[in-house]
Amino acid sequence: MRVVILFGTEMGTAESAADSIAEELREAHDVSVHDMTDFDIADLDPRHFHVVVCSTYGDGDIPTGAEPFYDALDRHRPALHGLRFAVFGLGDTVYGDTFNRGGEIIAERLVECGATQVGEHARHDASTEIRVADMAREWAATLDIPTLVSA
Numbered sequence: 001m002r003v004v005i006l007f008g009t010e011m012g013t014a015e016s017a018a019d020s021i022a023e024e025l026r027e028a029h030d031v032s033v034h035d036m037t038d039f040d041i042a043d044l045d046p047r048h049f050h051v052v053v054c055s056t057y058g059d060g061d062i063p064t065g066a067e068p069f070y071d072a073l074d075r076h077r078p079a080l081h082g083l084r085f086a087v088f089g090l091g092d093t094v095y096g097d098t099f100n101r102g103g104e105i106i107a108e109r110l111v112e113c114g115a116t117q118v119g120e121h122a123r124h125d126a127s128t129e130i131r132v133a134d135m136a137r138e139w140a141a142t143l144d145i146p147t148l149v150s151a
């Protein structure tokens with residue numbers, strides 16, 4: 001199945017997590033990775049499985065790189081029924097209550113548009129020693145994405 005990975009980042013960590021997830025999934029799927037900054041919401045397609053990789057900035061806000069995507073969803077409210085997505089969020093517990101809000105904010109908006117979140121909502125914590133790349137790969141391996149048998 002085609003897997004579309006969308007990352008939203010401020011400093012690049014979410015992009016490297018997206019790349020690690022792509023590496024893990026490429027063996028079994030046709031994978032593409034996109035910066036949310038450049039992704040047209042008209043290309044959200046329920047036939048594809050989506051992975052959202054998003055960090056948190058400010059006071060529990062989405063990073064700058066996710067703003068165009070979020071704003072477009074907010075403005076156009078596309079009907080995304082049937083679209084399945086999973087979320088790998090990034091944050092830091094040092095920020096308390098706002099921990100990992102970025103990925104949650106994007107997930108909430110996609111669900112409001114009719115999409116369905118699946119799998120475990122991953123929340124990387126930059127205050128731990130767990131490497132983002134390791135956690136991202138392990139998490140990606142747990143996703144239940146149908147494999148299409150080619151005709």
Ligand SMILES: Cc1cc2nc3c(=O)[nH]c(=O)nc-3n(C[C@H](O)[C@H](O)[C@H](O)COP(=O)(O)O)c2cc1C
Nearest residue numbers: 009010011012013014055056060091092095099100
């Ligand atoms: C100025 C600043 C504000 C941040 N605010 C939050 C926050 O409110 N909540 C949170 O969980 N993490 C917060 N973080 C942590 C980042 O989300 C975390 O370091 C993440 O790995 C960065 O990913 P990125 O490089 O893709 O942007 C903040 C980091 C910085 C530098």
